[in-house]
Amino acid sequence: MAKAAAAPTTSRRIKLLGKHPIGIPFVAPYVAFLIVVFAYPLGLALYMSFHDYFFAAPGAIVERPFIGVDNYTQVLGDPVFRTALGNVVKFVIINVPLTVALALVLATALNRAIPFRTFFRASYYVPYVTASVAVVGIWLWLFAGDGLVNTILGPLAPDPPWLVNEAWALPIIALLVTWKQLGFYVLLYLAALQNVPNELYEAAKVDGAGAVRSFFAVTVPGVRSATTLVVILATIVGANFFTEPYLLTGGGGPNNASISPVLMMYREGIEQGNAGYAAAIGVILAIGVMAISLLNRYLLERD
Amino acid sequence: MKARLRLVALGTALLALAAACGGDEAVDTEEAAQATGPIDIWYSDNPEEITWGKQAVEAWNADHPDEEVTGEKIPAGETSEEVIGAAIAAGNTPCLVFNTAPAAVPQFEKQGGLVALDDFPGAPEYIEGRSGDVAEQYKSPDGNYYQMPWKANPVMIFYNKKVFEKAGLDSENPPLATYDEFLETAQTVIDKGGVEAAIWPAPSSEFFQSWFDYYPLFIAATDGQTALVEDGKAQFTSAEGIAVAEDFWAPMYEQGLAKRETYNGDAFADEKSAMAIVGPWAIAVYGEAIEWGVAPVPTADGISPEQTYTFSDEKSIGMYSACENRGTAWEFLKFATSKANDGKLLELTGQMPLRPDLTSTYADYFKKNPEYEVFADQAERTVEVPVVPNSIEMWQEFRDAYSSSVIFGKESPDEALTTAAKSIESLISEE
Numbered sequence: 001m002a003k004a005a006a007a008p009t010t011s012r013r014i015k016l017l018g019k020h021p022i023g024i025p026f027v028a029p030y031v032a033f034l035i036v037v038f039a040y041p042l043g044l045a046l047y048m049s050f051h052d053y054f055f056a057a058p059g060a061i062v063e064r065p066f067i068g069v070d071n072y073t074q075v076l077g078d079p080v081f082r083t084a085l086g087n088v089v090k091f092v093i094i095n096v097p098l099t100v101a102l103a104l105v106l107a108t109a110l111n112r113a114i115p116f117r118t119f120f121r122a123s124y125y126v127p128y129v130t131a132s133v134a135v136v137g138i139w140l141w142l143f144a145g146d147g148l149v150n151t152i153l154g155p156l157a158p159d160p161p162w163l164v165n166e167a168w169a170l171p172i173i174a175l176l177v178t179w180k181q182l183g184f185y186v187l188l189y190l191a192a193l194q195n196v197p198n199e200l201y202e203a204a205k206v207d208g209a210g211a212v213r214s215f216f217a218v219t220v221p222g223v224r225s226a227t228t229l230v231v232i233l234a235t236i237v238g239a240n241f242f243t244e245p246y247l248l249t250g251g252g253g254p255n256n257a258s259i260s261p262v263l264m265m266y267r268e269g270i271e272q273g274n275a276g277y278a279a280a281i282g283v284i285l286a287i288g289v290m291a292i293s294l295l296n297r298y299l300l301e302r303d
Numbered sequence: 304m305k306a307r308l309r310l311v312a313l314g315t316a317l318l319a320l321a322a323a324c325g326g327d328e329a330v331d332t333e334e335a336a337q338a339t340g341p342i343d344i345w346y347s348d349n350p351e352e353i354t355w356g357k358q359a360v361e362a363w364n365a366d367h368p369d370e371e372v373t374g375e376k377i378p379a380g381e382t383s384e385e386v387i388g389a390a391i392a393a394g395n396t397p398c399l400v401f402n403t404a405p406a407a408v409p410q411f412e413k414q415g416g417l418v419a420l421d422d423f424p425g426a427p428e429y430i431e432g433r434s435g436d437v438a439e440q441y442k443s444p445d446g447n448y449y450q451m452p453w454k455a456n457p458v459m460i461f462y463n464k465k466v467f468e469k470a471g472l473d474s475e476n477p478p479l480a481t482y483d484e485f486l487e488t489a490q491t492v493i494d495k496g497g498v499e500a501a502i503w504p505a506p507s508s509e510f511f512q513s514w515f516d517y518y519p520l521f522i523a524a525t526d527g528q529t530a531l532v533e534d535g536k537a538q539f540t541s542a543e544g545i546a547v548a549e550d551f552w553a554p555m556y557e558q559g560l561a562k563r564e565t566y567n568g569d570a571f572a573d574e575k576s577a578m579a580i581v582g583p584w585a586i587a588v589y590g591e592a593i594e595w596g597v598a599p600v601p602t603a604d605g606i607s608p609e610q611t612y613t614f615s616d617e618k619s620i621g622m623y624s625a626c627e628n629r630g631t632a633w634e635f636l637k638f639a640t641s642k643a644n645d646g647k648l649l650e651l652t653g654q655m656p657l658r659p660d661l662t663s664t665y666a667d668y669f670k671k672n673p674e675y676e677v678f679a680d681q682a683e684r685t686v687e688v689p690v691v692p693n694s695i696e697m698w699q700e701f702r703d704a705y706s707s708s709v710i711f712g713k714e715s716p717d718e719a720l721t722t723a724a725k726s727i728e729s730l731i732s733e734e
Contacts, residue, residue: 055392057624060415080703140567146499164506164563166711250507250565255711256703270385271510272696273410 045279053276064276071280081281084252084261085288087170091260092238092292094174099185099234100227102178107189108219121190125183132180132243139176139248163249166257173244173258181237185230192226193219228300232293239289242266261285332624336422340628341371342635343397347383347618348376351587351652356401358647359639370631377402382511384410384695391416391623398626399636403450403619405441406511406688410695411621412449418622419447423633433640435659440530440687441619450619451636452657454648456582457613457681458519460502460601464594466577470496479598480605482551489560492577501560502578503570506710510699514688515580517705519600519614520547522686527612530689531701532731537724539701546603548716552709563710582616583653583678590674597677615685617657649675655682691731700726 017024047053049071056062075081110121127135142148145161162168196219204214220227242262245252251267252259261281269278346356353376360374377400380386384407390396391414403411411417420426427448431438434452441452464474470492478484489501504516517539518531524543531539538544555561562570571579572589579585580600589595599611620640626632638644645656646665653675655661661679662669669676691697700723708719 055388055414057391057396057415058394060624062413062415137567140565144567145562145564160563163565164711250505251509253506253508253706254563255707255713256508267699270388271382272693272699273388273413274696 045282048276048279049283051276053279054273055275067276071276072284075277075280075284080256080259081261081264083256084259084264087258087260088239088241088285088288090170091174091177091241092235094171095178095238096231096234098174098178099181100230103182103185103189103230104220104223104227106182107186107193108215110186111190111193121186124186127180128183130180133247135176135180136244136247139172143172160254164254166254169249169254169258173241173248174238176244176248177238177241181234185234188226188230189223192223196222224300228297231296231300235292235296236289239285239292332418332422335627335629336633337630338628339370339630339634341373342399342626342628342631343373343375344399344401344635345377345397346374346400347402348379349584349652351584352401352654355648355651358651359644362644363635363638367631370628370634372631372635382509387411387416387621387623388414391625394625396623396625398622398628398632400621400623401453401618401639403621404511405450405452405617405619405690406694406698408441408450408619408621408694409443409690409692411623412443413692416624417449418624418626418629419449420451420622420633421447422629426633429637434657437657437659437685437687441690443690444692450621451640453618453620453640454652454654454656455682455685456584456616456618456654457678457685458515458580458582458600458616459613459678459681460578460598461571461581461585461589462578462596462598463498463571463574464596466492466496466498466574467596470494470577474596477596477598479601482546482601482603484605485551485601486554486558486560489555489577490558493560496577498575498577500562500570500576502555502580503562503566503576504580505565506556506561506563506706507565508702508706510695510702513698513702513705514614514616516552517547517701517709518688519580520551520602522612522614523600523602523606525612526606526610527684527686530686532689532691532697532727535728535732537727540721540724543603545717545720548705548709548720550603551601553712553716556710557712583655583675586674586678587653599681609680610684611681612684612686613681615682615687617685617687653678655679657682659683692733693730697727697730700730 013021050066050068051064052067052070053064054062056064106124110117110124114120140147140163143162144150147161150157150161158165158168162172200218200222201214204218209217240262241260245258245260245263246266249258252263262285265278265281265285268274268281344356344360346352356374356376360372363372377383378386378390380389383400383402384404387396387400387403387407388410391411396416408417420430430441430448430451434441438448438452441448441450443449460479462474462477462479467474467477472478472488472491478488492498492501505512521531521539521544524547525538525541529538529541531537552561556563562576566573566575570576571581572592574593585595599608600613602611620636622629622632622636640656642664645658646668648654648656649661649665649668653672655678658664661682662676669679688694688698701720704719704723705716707713708716
């Protein structure tokens, strides 16, 4: 009888804690980290987005009433937010394909026995580890009305200049982010390339494939899982762009042509004290990015 | 599986609860108003104000060993308002911040971050006694002072005399009084003065940028009678308000006399622009390097300098609710704004303490530094940003409309400002 009672208890314990409960203390520190750094802020953001929330002094008696989906309806009806979302789409359309193409081509080149290989590998990585503020400073100088780019272009320079030109401000930001992040993605592709067996290239060569054919028939499919990762990471980083419009185009200018949802969150939440509204933007953005990432994964990983 | 799901659901519920219930202890206000002891203060991070802050703290500490004041410059951030706002939420503001922007006061007040100075006996009398009628502009809608008006930087037009001379203009009395004169002079300095822009106010979209292009001219145009909004109504859609945008700034940008591009540095210091809209701080900054002249902001018909009003660019002192020893904080606040310490402020920073009759009160100083006199005189005729709910949001709304219509010419200034006026009126009516 006693044995019969023990069996369901054990099975309940296994159900709850798994077959190897010893694993729990090992994962506990990371779980704690996730809870403190990700889960709690996410929970708070969700809570804030359904309230007329603002940051108040500890202990201050303030009213932050529940307002249902008001923040969400206001955000979705805000023309500036729609411009910002449109900007993310434009940004991702420029940034992601460019990142994948350039990173893969550069990684393939850097994987070969070329002169100064280490120097080049390090060079492409430098922008990635350089502070954004410093990089933006250089781009400001490059693309100013009397900057280096316009001096070279002479009469071909756009008017108004790049950073105050509604057609060019966002593409310039997308280019800057592509260039800055490229080193990291080159590194990912370089690692993936080490796993493409040399025999495949030799077989392709025997079959009469040239360098270009080998690249498309062997390299591209060989690093497909890395491509999935690069696309997803570039999309996430891209959708969250902030520093560039904040610094390079004077706060999302000209006339909101380069505003991003994260910049809006900063303005609304930090500058204007509408933290609930900013949280709603954040939640919508997170859901959107998650949906795009899942779609990317589905499209890239299906056989 | 179900059991695990339940565990996850429980965890999520607990998290949401924890997120909702975050709260700490508040300071007991009645007790704190009497309490004395050590306090912390922040002052602005410009070198002249740091020097002033240090000497004031030192002088106080010498006489008050039991109520020691620790002063430091405000932590770095894009704007002081952002830093103070974050500190309020974190509960670690110092007792006093000698760099509180009046535009941010309504927000800090709503956050429960500021102490009403009226809690201290005789405070309104002290504030009004020191600043005179101007003090009224700093009262919150509930009739309390949540800020001590402190010092102004009345903005005027600074111009580069050498550039003006090169362009063949009278560098002592240049024609800058009316909009037409100003636009013509601007065209002349571009054509003949060797500068890229006549004037180069930041064309970027931060909420405060309108204080240094549109607002001073709006104040001058309305003879200092109205702020941007008054009694819940937007004032900038008046004929004068629209004229500042349509007849002055829009042509400045259209004709390329002001630039649509942000200058990476200081355009006036680098002699890329012939003029700048600045306060008296500029004398110390440009004084040695540039031969400068100063003129009041222009008006449509050109009123005399003695009658021209402008934006004060004032900074107040705020007492913050995290402060425990508020008794000491109030005493130090009075000490720091005494006649003697205001004199030191003037001497060390060139900024104007918010007192009437500056020139007679500090006659010796102005005798020694006559170049500051024009700013002291201008300080008598200033208008502040209005103290209304959602003030920063209001300025951002205004800036967006101004930027799209006046700077980038996407729509007519009249239409853009009229649309903005409606949103702004609804914003300031919210509590």
